[in-house]
Amino acid sequence: MNGGDETGKKPDRPAGFQQVSRPxxxxxxxxxxxxxxRIEPEIEVLLRVGHxxxxxxxxxxxxxxxxxxxxxxxxxxxxxxHPRAWPLTILRHTYLNTLRHRRPDPIGGASALDGHRPAxxxxxxxxxxxxxxxxxxxAGLEHAVAALDPRYRTxxxxxDVDELxxxxxxxxxxxxxxxxxxxxxxxxxxxxxxxxAAKPDEGTTS
Numbered sequence: 001m002n003g004g005d006e007t008g009k010k011p012d013r014p015a016g017f018q019q020v021s022r023p024x025x026x027x028x029x030x031x032x033x034x035x036x037x038r039i040e041p042e043i044e045v046l047l048r049v050g051h052x053x054x055x056x057x058x059x060x061x062x063x064x065x066x067x068x069x070x071x072x073x074x075x076x077x078x079x080x081x082h083p084r085a086w087p088l089t090i091l092r093h094t095y096l097n098t099l100r101h102r103r104p105d106p107i108g109g110a111s112a113l114d115g116h117r118p119a120x121x122x123x124x125x126x127x128x129x130x131x132x133x134x135x136x137x138x139a140g141l142e143h144a145v146a147a148l149d150p151r152y153r154t155x156x157x158x159x160d161v162d163e164l165x166x167x168x169x170x171x172x173x174x175x176x177x178x179x180x181x182x183x184x185x186x187x188x189x190x191x192x193x194x195x196x197a198a199k200p201d202e203g204t205t206s
Contacts (some may be wrong), residue, residue, distance in 0.1 A: 031072065031075045035068075035071075035072065035075075038078075038083040039068070039071060039083060039087055042083060042084050042087055043068075045084060045088075045162065045163075045164070046064045046087055046088070047060050047064050048060075048161075048162045049088065049091060049158065049162060049164070049172050050063040050064050050067075050091060050095070052157055052158055052162065053091075053092075053095050053172075054095070063091065063094060063095055063098070064091070066094050066098075067087060067090050067091045067094050068087075070090050070094060071086070071087050071090050074090070084164075084168055085167065085168055085171045088164075088168055088171045088172045089171055091172065092171070092172055092173070092174050096174075140194075140195055140198045141191075141195070143194075143198070144190075144191050144194040144195055144198070145191070147190075147194060148187055148190060148191070151183055152183045152184075152186055152187035152190070153187065154173065155169055155173070155180055155183040155184050155187060156183075156184060156187040156188070156191070158172060158173070159180070159184055160184075160188075166180045166181055166184070169184075
């Protein structure tokens with residue numbers, strides 16, 4: 001009765017946590033290894049998302065630093081399955097906490113990212129298509145992005161520029177997956193129409 005190893009034994013972690021490829025992170029060395037392998041590769045993405053949320057690289061760095069500290073403390077609750085979604089969730093909660101002390105607007109609200117100039121590929125390496133776009137349509141693109149409703153603009157930048165998946169963008173913003181898809185679809189449609197309208201006579205001279 002004592003040693004029911006098969007069914008009676010409970011892990012010393014809360015129920016509901018998956019066993020799938022869960023790393024052993026019971027020691028500082030194990031935590032450091034987990035951070036190096038799973039979390040550090042996501043720091044650049046966290047910085048870009050932090051910049052989208054705060055509009056400032058300095059604030060983004062502070063936000064990511066606080067996120068990493070909280071992630072380190074909560075490492076025993078990380079199941080190892082979604083190394084990007086997990087710190088994004090912590091980033092969002094950390095951002096909301098700081099936001100409460102500064103301003104009441106929720107993420108994606110009317111003033112989120114308002115008035116901030118979009119940064120195209122600010123910290124990643126641009127591919128050839130991006131370079132062409134930036135050279136030929138930079139002004140038009142930035143104008144079209146700036147004209148978007150902030151809710152649509154944020155989703156567009158996170159997915160199309162920062163290359164988050166729909167699920168990761170939903171996690172970062174704390175909104176349903178369907179809302180991400182719907183906002184992105186509207187944003188792309190508005191961008192297409194605006195860019196066409198901005199270049200009515202291009203292509204006639206050759």
